[in-house]
Amino acid sequence: MISFQNYVKAASIEEAYQLNQAKSSKIIGGMLWKRLSRASYNTVIDLSGLGLDKIEEDDTQFKIGAMVTLRSLETCESLNEYTGNAVRDALKDIVGVQFRNMATIGGSIWSRFGFSDVLTVFLALDTYVELYKGGIVSLSDFAKMKYDKDLIVSIIVKKTACKCVYDAVRIQSTDFPVLTCAASVVDGEYRFAIGARPGKARLYKDEQGILASGITEESAAEFAKALSKAVPTGSNSRGSAAYRSRLVKVLTERNLARLGGLK
Numbered sequence: 228m229i230s231f232q233n234y235v236k237a238a239s240i241e242e243a244y245q246l247n248q249a250k251s252s253k254i255i256g257g258m259l260w261k262r263l264s265r266a267s268y269n270t271v272i273d274l275s276g277l278g279l280d281k282i283e284e285d286d287t288q289f290k291i292g293a294m295v296t297l298r299s300l301e302t303c304e305s306l307n308e309y310t311g312n313a314v315r316d317a318l319k320d321i322v323g324v325q326f327r328n329m330a331t332i333g334g335s336i337w338s339r340f341g342f343s344d345v346l347t348v349f350l351a352l353d354t355y356v357e358l359y360k361g362g363i364v365s366l367s368d369f370a371k372m373k374y375d376k377d378l379i380v381s382i383i384v385k386k387t388a389c390k391c392v393y394d395a396v397r398i399q400s401t402d403f404p405v406l407t408c409a410a411s412v413v414d415g416e417y418r419f420a421i422g423a424r425p426g427k428a429r430l431y432k433d434e435q436g437i438l439a440s441g442i443t444e445e446s447a448a449e450f451a452k453a454l455s456k457a458v459p460t461g462s463n464s465r466g467s468a469a470y471r472s473r474l475v476k477v478l479t480e481r482n483l484a485r486l487g488g489l490k
Contacts (some may be wrong), residue, residue, distance in 0.1 A: 256334030293333025314392040317348035345427040350420035351409035355374040406474040410482035442487025451480035
């Protein structure tokens with residue numbers, strides 16, 4: 228369990244940013260995974276009073292505040308209509324409803340956990356991260372960045388022409404995933420996010436043009452086989468590297484069949 232000396236409910240994003248510059252300070256977000264650590268901080272900073280708990284939508288994008296809960300995303304009708312329920316499918320097995328009512332998208336994306344269903348599904352979409360000082364960067368770039376003392380203001384999902392599907396393998400419901408896989412076609416470009424490798428999710432594209440003529444049973448199988456060789460995997464208590472590589476092939480082929488209407 229974490230320990231801290233001071234709790235501050237920030238009155239502005241600037242105040243939160245300035246407080247967070249101290250080495251011994253920490254943004255607490257939903258404070259679900261963080262509270263299980265053994266870290267000690269001088270000051271923890273609460274963003275819940277800054278109005279960052281809203282999902283704003285217009286004709287071009289969804290703007291999701293950093294403090295929006297996973298449950299709010301899971302039940303957002305317009306976002307799920309746009310993603311073909313891929314967001315709902317990615318979030319529905321994360322621990323339980325009570326957990327998802329507290330966990331925030333900002334904390335999930337910032338942490339870039341290896342087991343994150345959240346990072347995986349949003350990587351497959353046309354997604355951007357709005358940082359207070361760093362500006363707007365693509366999620367794929369943000370996922371590669373080193374941790375710093377900036378803070379997330381919002382997650383932006385562009386309403387680019389899109390079809391997306393999501394799948395994951397768990398030993399049992401609500402457990403951490405053994406492997407996660409999101410597949411999408413965004414403005415005609417195929418995108419594949421693979422997470423729980425057990426490392427954090429990575430984004431892959433059809434660099435060899437295997438799917439250039441569309442999705443067939445043959446092209447889906449060929450691409451899935453190629454991707455399974457390209458994705459680095461490792462072993463832990465949930466599965467071996469070889470098993471995960473096999474799952475990359477199976478889930479990719481399955482998701483391609485769904486994208487192509489073969490299932």
